[in-house]
Amino acid sequence: MLKRFLMALVALVLAGPVMAQSGPLRLTITDGVIEPLPFAVPGFQAENTEAAQVASDITRLVAADLSGTGLFREIPASVFISAHSSFTQTVAYADWRAINAQALITGAVMVAGNQLVVKFRLYDVFSGSEMGGGLQFAGTVDGWRRMAHKVADAAYSRITGEGGYFDSRVVFVSETGPKNERQKRLAIMDYDGANVQFLTDSTALVLAPRFSPTGDRVLYTSFVSGFPRINLLDVATVGTRQLQTADGEMAFSPRFSRDGSQVIYSVSNGGNTDIYRGDIASGASTRLTSAPSIETAPSLSPDGTQIVFESDRSGTQQLYIMSANGGDARRISFGDGRYGTPVWSPRGDLVAFTKQNAGRFHIGVMRTDGSEERLLTASFLDESPTWSPNGRVIMFMRETQGAGGTSSLYSVDISGRNLKPVTLPNGASDPSWGPLQP
Amino acid sequence: MTFLTKAALIGLIVATAGCTRPDRFGAGGGAAPTTTAPSSTELTGVNDPNSPLYFNQTIGDRVLFAVDTSTLTAQGKMILDGQARWLQTNADYLAIIEGHADEQGTREYNLGLGSRRANAVREYLVSKGVPASRMRVTSYGKERPIQVCSQESCYAQNRRAMTVISIASLS
Numbered sequence: 001m002l003k004r005f006l007m008a009l010v011a012l013v014l015a016g017p018v019m020a021q022s023g024p025l026r027l028t029i030t031d032g033v034i035e036p037l038p039f040a041v042p043g044f045q046a047e048n049t050e051a052a053q054v055a056s057d058i059t060r061l062v063a064a065d066l067s068g069t070g071l072f073r074e075i076p077a078s079v080f081i082s083a084h085s086s087f088t089q090t091v092a093y094a095d096w097r098a099i100n101a102q103a104l105i106t107g108a109v110m111v112a113g114n115q116l117v118v119k120f121r122l123y124d125v126f127s128g129s130e131m132g133g134g135l136q137f138a139g140t141v142d143g144w145r146r147m148a149h150k151v152a153d154a155a156y157s158r159i160t161g162e163g164g165y166f167d168s169r170v171v172f173v174s175e176t177g178p179k180n181e182r183q184k185r186l187a188i189m190d191y192d193g194a195n196v197q198f199l200t201d202s203t204a205l206v207l208a209p210r211f212s213p214t215g216d217r218v219l220y221t222s223f224v225s226g227f228p229r230i231n232l233l234d235v236a237t238v239g240t241r242q243l244q245t246a247d248g249e250m251a252f253s254p255r256f257s258r259d260g261s262q263v264i265y266s267v268s269n270g271g272n273t274d275i276y277r278g279d280i281a282s283g284a285s286t287r288l289t290s291a292p293s294i295e296t297a298p299s300l301s302p303d304g305t306q307i308v309f310e311s312d313r314s315g316t317q318q319l320y321i322m323s324a325n326g327g328d329a330r331r332i333s334f335g336d337g338r339y340g341t342p343v344w345s346p347r348g349d350l351v352a353f354t355k356q357n358a359g360r361f362h363i364g365v366m367r368t369d370g371s372e373e374r375l376l377t378a379s380f381l382d383e384s385p386t387w388s389p390n391g392r393v394i395m396f397m398r399e400t401q402g403a404g405g406t407s408s409l410y411s412v413d414i415s416g417r418n419l420k421p422v423t424l425p426n427g428a429s430d431p432s433w434g435p436l437q438p
Numbered sequence: 439m440t441f442l443t444k445a446a447l448i449g450l451i452v453a454t455a456g457c458t459r460p461d462r463f464g465a466g467g468g469a470a471p472t473t474t475a476p477s478s479t480e481l482t483g484v485n486d487p488n489s490p491l492y493f494n495q496t497i498g499d500r501v502l503f504a505v506d507t508s509t510l511t512a513q514g515k516m517i518l519d520g521q522a523r524w525l526q527t528n529a530d531y532l533a534i535i536e537g538h539a540d541e542q543g544t545r546e547y548n549l550g551l552g553s554r555r556a557n558a559v560r561e562y563l564v565s566k567g568v569p570a571s572r573m574r575v576t577s578y579g580k581e582r583p584i585q586v587c588s589q590e591s592c593y594a595q596n597r598r599a600m601t602v603i604s605i606a607s608l609s
Contacts (some may be wrong), residue, residue: 179586205581208545221549226534227576228549249575250553253546266546268577271508271557273550294550310547316506317547340544354544380588383544399541403586430545 025103025124025131027071027159036073037159038100039066042084043077044107044118051116054141055109058118058148062105065152065166068192069393070418072159075101087119096125103131105155114140118147122155131158145194146437153436163390166191169434170386170395171209171218171235174198175407175427184429186220188235191388191433193409193422199238208253208384208430209233212260215434219243219254219263228252230265232280244283246276253296258304264288266296275309277324288326299344299351300324301368308332308342308351308368319353321368332370341384344368345391350414352385352394363396365414376416386433395422397429490531490603493524501559503597506543508554510562518559521601522566528603533568535559536600537577540593545579552577552599559599 027037041063046055066072081095087108096104104123109116117138122131135154137147146167153164174187174196183202186209189195200206204224211218218233222242228250230243245251248267255264263278273294278285289295293313300307301324308321314331317338322329333339337357344351348368355362355375361382366373381399388395394414398421399407407429409422422428484491493499498521501514510518525531537552537559556575564570585592 180583182581205578207581223578223581227574249557250549250577252549266550268550268553271554273553294547294554296546296550297544310544312547317544340547356542356544381541401588403588405541405586405588 024127025159026161028161036067036071037102038073038075039103039105039155040075040077040080040096040099040101041105041107042080042082044109044120045085045087047087047108047110048112050111051109054111054116054144055107058109058144058151059107061145061148062107062152062155065149065192066155068420069156070413072103075099087121091123093123093125093128096123101125103155103159105151107151111141114142116141116144116147118151120151120154122158145190149190162392163436165388165390165393165433165436167437168389169211169215169437170409170431171199171211171434172409172431173206173209173429174424175429176202179403179405182427186218186233187428189422189424193424196424199233199235200240206231208432210255210432211434212256213258213435214260215437217256217260218432219256219265221252221254230254230263243278243280244285245278246285246287253298255298255300258300258302264298264300264307266298275307275326277326286326288322289329297341299342301344302346302348308344310340310342317356319351319370332366332368333373334370335373343385343387345387346389347391350391352387352414354383354385354396363394363412365394374416376412376414377410377419382410384430386431388433389436393418395431395433397431399429487524488528493521493528493601493603497521497524499602500598500600502594503555503599505540505593505597506551508537508551508558510558515562518562519566522563522568525563525568525572525603529572530605531572531603532605533563533573534602534604535563535573535575536582536602537575538582538596538598538600539580540596541580541583541588542593543580545581548579549577552579555597555599559601563601 044055044059046052063074067074079099082092104125107120109118119136121134124131137150149166152166156164168191171188174185177183184206185202186199186206188197207221209218209220221228222231230251231240232243233240246267248269250268253266266273272292274289275295275298276285276287291313295311298307298309305324307324310317311320317340319333319339319342320329320331337355339353339355341354342351350365352365355364360378362375363377363382363385364375379398380401383397385394385396393411395411397407398410406427409428409431412419484495498517501517535556537556539548539551560573560575583596585595
């Protein structure tokens with residue numbers, strides 16, 4: 001597994017095309033994807049009548065997850081030769097080869113009361129063999145979307161050799177009202193915009209939430225007192241408490257340490273903004289920067305040893321990396337314009353950022369030494385990148401121009417492909433993508 | 439505008455404010471007829487130089503900044519001179535200074551930028567004799583625009599520091 005992961009990384013670095021290989025089925029995700037891999041999903045078999053509707057819903061969602069990556073293309077059922085109506089029947093490989101389905105996903109669904117059981121198998125059509133063993137997921141009927149996401153994650157993972165990201169959630173700021181009277185609430189959603197739940201009301205301005213590494217807690221900036229302070233929210237109980245932070249006029253920009261026990265954040269005092277590290281349990285804080293400039297938007301490396309952050313110590317916003325204990329920092333951004341909101345990738349190899357140049361905003365990525373900068377988007381205002389758990393996709397916010405301007409969430413591959421909006425009932429900003437759920 | 443003109447103008451404003459200041463107690467020094475007791479609206483109106491309304495509208499509760507700067511302009515300092523005099527005269531009032539930014543910037547950077555702007559105002563007011571203990575600063579970054587267009591005409595109004603006065607406690 002590790003070898004496969006490393007091979008995918010190497011392929012990413014070498015930036016070749018995506019290839020559906022002539023040997024065993026393998027989609028190697030690389031930069032210039034040419035052709036999505038065709039797959040077929042015959043309707044999952046309903047093992048009892050109560051399962052009919054949910055079996056159909058799960059089938060459609062598995063297909064939507066995979067197609068939504070831009071890496072896979074669903075072959076419509078209208079051209080199927082085989083019905084494959086039973087989960088246990090022998091696969092007629094020739095029939096699937098004939099319509100050029102390279103991957104075949106089959107499943108069965110049973111409902112007993114509120115209990116739901118989903119089984120799935122994945123076949124490499126051209127090799128004429130099953131990929132991995134069958135899998136079974138059990139849960140409750142109202143959790144059917146998660147089960148579909150788990151099936152899609154397993155298929156994605158087996159075909160690409162990389163981790164999935166469909167069974168994950170995003171915490172974000174839900175927005176309503178006009179620009180000069182905007183109401184903001186913390187909310188949580190599935191990665192695809194489904195199951196929106198509000199975590200706070202709109203009585204106090206809230207900004208920039210961040211998920212804990214395990215997705216059980218959220219740090220965010222609250223203006224409940226009129227002065228920015230850092231709050232910690234428990235997702236299960238929706239209980240919040242204000243964190244004790246270093247003395248200062250304002251505290252904001254909080255992020256969890258990789259073990260979830262500490263918070264890296266900014267404090268402003270006398271117009272000077274610096275980065276601190278605090279212990280969540282004890283409230284004790286250590287100052288990490290001391291320049292008389294704005295140091296904020298910290299992001300820890302996956303191994304927890306380094307922090308990438310933004311600073312205008314050079315005169316404009318740029319990206320810097322320092323030790324997680326503070327000290328000297330080295331600048332990594334040197335292109336035209338200003339760079340902010342750096343976020344270290346889960347794999348550790350890239351930093352996503354917001355770039356402002358010539359009146360436009362971009363989401364981009366660069367290597368941690370600042371090389372190979374690539375801009376993935378461009379618009380009036382793109383901001384706040386966050387990584388999918390597998391490091392393949394970046395979600396961000398896009399705000400439209402003018403008096404009626406609104407914010408919404410978008411996602412894009414780190415190749416710059418597959419830019420698309422996340423469909424939500426209200427405006428949305430400041431996404432933070434949580435981990436793959438257990 | 440030359441320095442001398444500005445100085446003359448400031449002098450004129452001060453002099454005018456001095457001349458038009460009404461008697462706060464409305465009694466003109468003599469016994470006030472009970473039938474003409476002043477209403478509370480007169481006491482707090484824009485014409486009363488000790489009213490919050492006078493502070494907000496006549497003196498001006500906000501100063502503006504150029505793009506990505508926190509340097510006070512000459513016009514800004516003139517407004518702050520008026521704020522400082524008002525705050526010294528009206529010692530019961532406390533001030534929260536809010537820094538704001540336009541939408542052309544990232545959210546957290548703009549919080550820092552607003553903090554710089556608010557502190558530039560606070561420091562100036564302190565230099566003019568307003569006790570630091572009567573002021574607190576905060577920043578809303580780009581979260582509270584007062585103009586909503588995406589053009590410089592609106593941005594210029596949104597890049598501001600607002601001095602919000604109240605008799606309430608600061609804590």
